[in-house]
Amino acid sequence: MVHVEIKAEELFSIGPLIVTNSMVGAVLASVVLLLIARWFTRRSGIVPSRGQSAIELPIEFLAGVVRGTGGKRWRQFAPLILGIFLFVLTANWLSLLPGVGTIGFAEEVEGKQIIVPFVRAGAADLNFTLGLALISFVTFIAFGLRANGVRGYLKELLIAEPAYMTPLLTPIHLISELSRVISLSMRLFGNVFAGEVLLATMLALTTATVFILPLAFVIPGVFIGLELLFGLVQALVFALLTMTYITLAIAEHREHESADDHSGEAPETGTAPAHGAA
Amino acid sequence: MGPDSGKDERPPTANWAVAFDLGIRLGISVILGVGGGLLLDNWLHTSPIFTLIGMVLGIGAAMYTIWDVAKQSMRR
Numbered sequence: 001m002v003h004v005e006i007k008a009e010e011l012f013s014i015g016p017l018i019v020t021n022s023m024v025g026a027v028l029a030s031v032v033l034l035l036i037a038r039w040f041t042r043r044s045g046i047v048p049s050r051g052q053s054a055i056e057l058p059i060e061f062l063a064g065v066v067r068g069t070g071g072k073r074w075r076q077f078a079p080l081i082l083g084i085f086l087f088v089l090t091a092n093w094l095s096l097l098p099g100v101g102t103i104g105f106a107e108e109v110e111g112k113q114i115i116v117p118f119v120r121a122g123a124a125d126l127n128f129t130l131g132l133a134l135i136s137f138v139t140f141i142a143f144g145l146r147a148n149g150v151r152g153y154l155k156e157l158l159i160a161e162p163a164y165m166t167p168l169l170t171p172i173h174l175i176s177e178l179s180r181v182i183s184l185s186m187r188l189f190g191n192v193f194a195g196e197v198l199l200a201t202m203l204a205l206t207t208a209t210v211f212i213l214p215l216a217f218v219i220p221g222v223f224i225g226l227e228l229l230f231g232l233v234q235a236l237v238f239a240l241l242t243m244t245y246i247t248l249a250i251a252e253h254r255e256h257e258s259a260d261d262h263s264g265e266a267p268e269t270g271t272a273p274a275h276g277a278a
Numbered sequence: 279m280g281p282d283s284g285k286d287e288r289p290p291t292a293n294w295a296v297a298f299d300l301g302i303r304l305g306i307s308v309i310l311g312v313g314g315g316l317l318l319d320n321w322l323h324t325s326p327i328f329t330l331i332g333m334v335l336g337i338g339a340a341m342y343t344i345w346d347v348a349k350q351s352m353r354r
Contacts, residue, residue, distance in 0.1 A: 168335075168338070169342075171335050171339075172335055172338045172339045172342050173339075173342070175307050175310050175311055175314075175335060175336060175339035176303075176307060176339045176342050176343050176346070178310060179303045179306040179307045179310060179339065179343065180299075180303070182306045182310070183299055183302045183303045183306050184299075186302065186306070187298065187299075187302055236294075236295070237294065237295045237298045237299075240294070240295035241295045241296070241298075241299050244295060244296060244299075248350070
């Protein structure tokens with residue numbers, strides 16, 4: 001019987017480090033990405049082969065989006081955005097390979113035999129998505145600090161205008177900022193985990209109706225196709241939101257700068273603060 | 279036309295992400311406010327004062343999030 005649990009299952013431990021099946025999934029995704037990068041750097045040519053084109057296509061697409069949205073400093077954070085996108089995408093798509101989530105060791109829980117899979121989708125573990133969200137959070141705070149300075153950033157975050165509204169607006173600001181991390185992590189986790197549960201359920205249902213052969217092949221196939229799409233969309237959403245938050249942090253600074261220093265002047269050419277984000 | 283042309287070249291793709299984000303952030307803001315209030319009330323034995331304050335702040339944060347996103351959109 002296929003068993004799905006919210007918490008990632010422990011496989012073994014190395015000293016104090018407990019290795020779970022979702023960690024194996026995340027490490028596998030990293031290894032696959034590294035191997036592709038190694039292959040790509042050795043084989044890439046000016047005239048791209050089919051394989052090279054297939055790899056360059058998503059990268060060029062996202063690089064175009066970052067270039068069009070990220071303003072003048074897009075080169076500083078483009079590698080992070082692309083890295084997050086490719087990592088989440090690879091982790092999501094690896095989880096759809098045969099054997100992932102279905103091959104494991106048998107364990108008895110409450111008198112029932114269950115399968116504890118050796119590999120599980122990395123993003124089907126909240127620790128993975130929360131870790132990525134924290135990286136994103138720290139990055140956009142760092143860009144905000146660099147653009148505004150520590151004093152300017154804290155003033156922006158903690159002191160409201162007019163000043164007497166500060167006791168009310170500061171907690172609201174803080175809750176709004178914190179909601180970004182939780183939203184980033186919960187969305188990715190929720191979607192990938194729900195996908196895992198859906199596939200496991202469909203697999204169990206179609207195994208039960210194994211004598212109606214077309215159903216046993218067609219229904220899981222349809223849902224795997226949908227999961228391919230959702231995996232891509234979720235990776236894209238995570239990467240684009242990180243980019244939007246970073247762009248916002250920089251744009252707010254430029255907005256204040258232009259209000260303070262260039263009042264009455266024509267706006268600079270370039271990606272103005274108004275073009276920052278959403 | 280390059281990114282420095284001054285014209286908004288923001289691809290529509292980037293707006294999907296914000297749309298996906300907004301709905302979830304509204305809910306999370308309220309949950310954070312109410313959850314924080316409940317924790318404070320349990321700790322200080324002042325139920326339901328901080329729960330109510332947290333709820334108001336959470337709803338306020340949700341409205342602030344909408345305003346913030348709308349403000350950014352209208353600037354473009």
